[in-house]
Amino acid sequence: MTQKSQQLAATAWARLIRAQRTALEKVEQDLKEEDFPPLVWYDVLLELERAPEGMLRHRALNDEMLLPKHNLTRLIDRMEKQGLVCRKSCNIDKRGSFVCILEKGKKLRNKMWPVYEKAIERHFAGKFSSNELNMLADLLARL
Amino acid sequence: MTQKSQQLAATAWARLIRAQRTALEKVEQDLKEEDFPPLVWYDVLLELERAPEGMLRHRALNDEMLLPKHNLTRLIDRMEKQGLVCRKSCNIDKRGSFVCILEKGKKLRNKMWPVYEKAIERHFAGKFSSNELNMLADLLARL
């Protein structure tokens, strides 16, 4: 590890942290301005919608989202309270439970998407050529 | 905006969010395992140490760190309580205040750095060639 490569590593690292934080903040801001809930909510809804029958084990959802489990419990609590998702008990494993997306949840996700998409374009993708986006995606995939 | 480029944008975006979150979490974990405070503390200390005379206006520090201001107030409260930094009133602008790094703060930063450096290498930089790191840094600089 030379002095120089060490320097390079630190710079790239700082950029990564900073770039993501900045872009994410702006995107979240755009969503908030339209009175939409935060991005994690969108992520949950998306994962559920993609899953067969619109439902996933709490655990499986947890693995997709990068959240500590207790944290997800409460996120689902809130979303359930809003009527976006619901829990179903699991017959196979009585400890566990499923989380299912409801109509209202699907509708919300659909309304959020165009805003989200535009925000991604504006604050992130728009700043790169498609070549660069590909490169970036490939590089980041290693982490 | 074609369907395909839209898809690409979404993928790259997801990777950015995910990659940063994953890597950051691991690095924070490494620090925590050595009983060090979270990364923001390090950042504050570093900014202060770099600043002339080891002090910065609250505002200036705030601009460097990407934090809401009320949030920084409390972060400094905590760090002050640990004797790492202190506040000094500002003569030029009596509303404002300076934040200064103390000996203990410098020492802490010095002890943290090797651990932090190793963690960056392990969870981030080590996964790329130096060419790639350069590319990544350049690309991310646009955000």
Place this chain on the structure above:
DNA sequence: AAGTAATAGATGTAATTGCAACTAGTTTTT
């Protein structure tokens, strides 16, 4: 110079997150 607007930073309070412990159920070991 008086009045209004803007800025620096702090504070009260609510929402969210993190951590440890807990309950209930399942799997493994002996």
Place this chain on the structure above:
DNA sequence: AAAAACTAGTTGCAATTACATCTATTACTT
């Protein structure tokens, strides 16, 4: 088959963060 170890998900409580508001001071306007 009983005991021990493990897993799924929840809950209590403390720490942190967000949001709105407040105070003191400075800058702008007329």
